[in-house]
Amino acid sequence: MAKHVLRVVAVVYVLFLLVLPVGLIIWRTFGDGLGPFTEALTSPSALHAFKVTLTVAGWAVLANTVFGVGAALLLVRHEFPGKRLLGAFIDLPMAVSPVVVGLALILVYGRFSPFGGLLESWGIQVIFSTPGMVLATVFVSLPLVVRAVVPVLEELGDEQEQAAHTLGASRLQTFVRITLPGIRWALGYGVVLCLARSLGEYGAVAVVSGRLVDQTQTLTLFVEERFQNFDQPAAFAAATALALIAVVTLLLTKLLRPKDRIDGN
C-alpha cells in the first residue's frame, strides 16, 4: 500500500512538473503539422540565431574540452600545492548566477574598463560581440568536461602510461595511444554535457550580448524575444527545437555514461 502511494507521488510529480509542460509545447508546435515548424525556423532571423548559437557553442566546447582534459590530467596525475583549491575554483562556475557571470565579464572586458578599453584600442570588441558570448558560455560550462574525465582517469591508474613511457614512448604518444582511448567515453560524455549547456545558455549571454536582433541573438534569446513580441509560433518552434536537442543529449549521455561510474562515484 505504502509502496503504491510513493509510486503515485513520484510519477504524478514528474508528470505535472516535467512531462506535461514539455509535451504540451511539442504538441502545440506540431499541432498543425510540420509546415509551420520548419517555416518558423527557416526565417532569416531564426537561421541567423542558429548560426550565432553554433559559432559560440563550437568555440566554447573546443576551449573547455582542451582545458578540461588538461586540467583533469593535472588534478589526477600531478602533485602540487593548492590542488584542492584548484579543484574548488574549477567547480566555482556552478554556484554563480548566469547574470552575475555576465556582469563580471562586463566589468573586466567592457569598453569602460581599463582592460576592455585596451582591447578596444586594438580593435577587439569583446562585450556585445562574439568573443564576450564565447567567454560567458565557457564560464558557465567550464567544470563539465573536467568533472566527467577526472573519475575515469583516477580509476584507470597510471600503470599503462608508465609502461609506455619506460618502453620509450614520448608524452604525446603516451597520451594519444594510452590515455585518450582510456577516457574516450567519459570525454564524450563531458563534451555532450558541455555542448548542451552551451547551446542552451541564456542568462549570461543575455547580459553580454546586448541582445541585438540579427546580430548577437542566439537561439535562446530568439525564443524570449519572439515570445515577448507575441510571435508565439516562432517562440514555440525554437523552444521545441531546443527541447529536442535536449532530449537527444539526454539519450546520448545515457549511452555514453559508463555504468560502473555510478557506484564508483
Next chain:
Amino acid sequence: MTAITVRPSSRVAGGTAAGLGTAVLYLSLIVLIPLAAVVWRSADEGPGYFWRSVTTPDAWAALTLTVGASALVALVNLVVGTVIAWVLVRDRFPGRGVLDTIIDLPFALPTIVAGLVLLALYGPQSPLGVNLAYSRAGVVLALLFVTLPFVVRTVQPVLLELDTEMEQAAASLGASPFQTFRRVILPNLIPAMLSGTALAFTRAIAEFGSTVLISGNLPFKTQVAAVNIFSQIEGDNTTGAAAISTVLLVVALVALITLDVLQRWGSRRG
C-alpha cells in the same frame, strides 16, 4: 645511465608547472578576475553605498523572495527527491526506466525553454485552468522544475549501495516498516539528502532564465534577485548590481561550505 633515471622526474615537474600555469591563467581570465571585479566594484563607493544598494526596497524584496522561495524549493526537493529516488531504486513498474531517464531533462533543457513550457501549461492559456503566471507560486514552480534532479541524483547511488540485509534483520526482529525506515535506512541517506538539498538551494538562488517569462518580473512581488541584477545592469547601475551579486555569491559560498562539511561528515560516518 644516471641521466636516464633523473630526466623523467624533472620533466614531469616541468610539465606540471607549465600545465598548472596555463590552467590558472585560463581560470583567472575567465572566472577569477571577473568575479573579483564584481566584489571589488560592489565596494567601490564604500560600505554605506553597498548597504544602501542591497537594502533599496526593490532589491531587498527580490533578495528575501529569492532566499525564501529557494529554501521552500529545497525543502520540497528534500522530500519529493528522496521519494523519487526511492521509487527508482526499490520499486518495479513499467515506465520506471523512462522515469529514470527524464529526471535529468531539467539539466539538459535551456532555462528559457523551461520557463516557456511551464507558462504554456500553467499560464493564462492553461488547458488545466490553472494560471500561475505573474505570481510567486509561478516562481516556485520554475525553481522546482530546474532543481528536480539534484536530490534524486545524490540519493539514488547511496540507496543502490545500501544493503537490504539490515532492513530484513530489523523487520524479522519485529520492526514496523516505518521504524525500519527511520532507524535503519534514513540515517544512511541523510548526508546524501542534505548535500542534494544544498545543491538545489544554490541553484535556486542563482536562477534567472526559467523565472523570466513566468514571473513577469514584477518588482516587490515576483522579481527574483538575478532578475533585479539584470534590470540594474540594463539601467547602468553596475555598482548596485555588483552589490546584490556579491550578496548572492556569499550566500552560495556559505551553502557550499556547509555542503562540504556535510560531505566530510557523511564520508566519516560511511
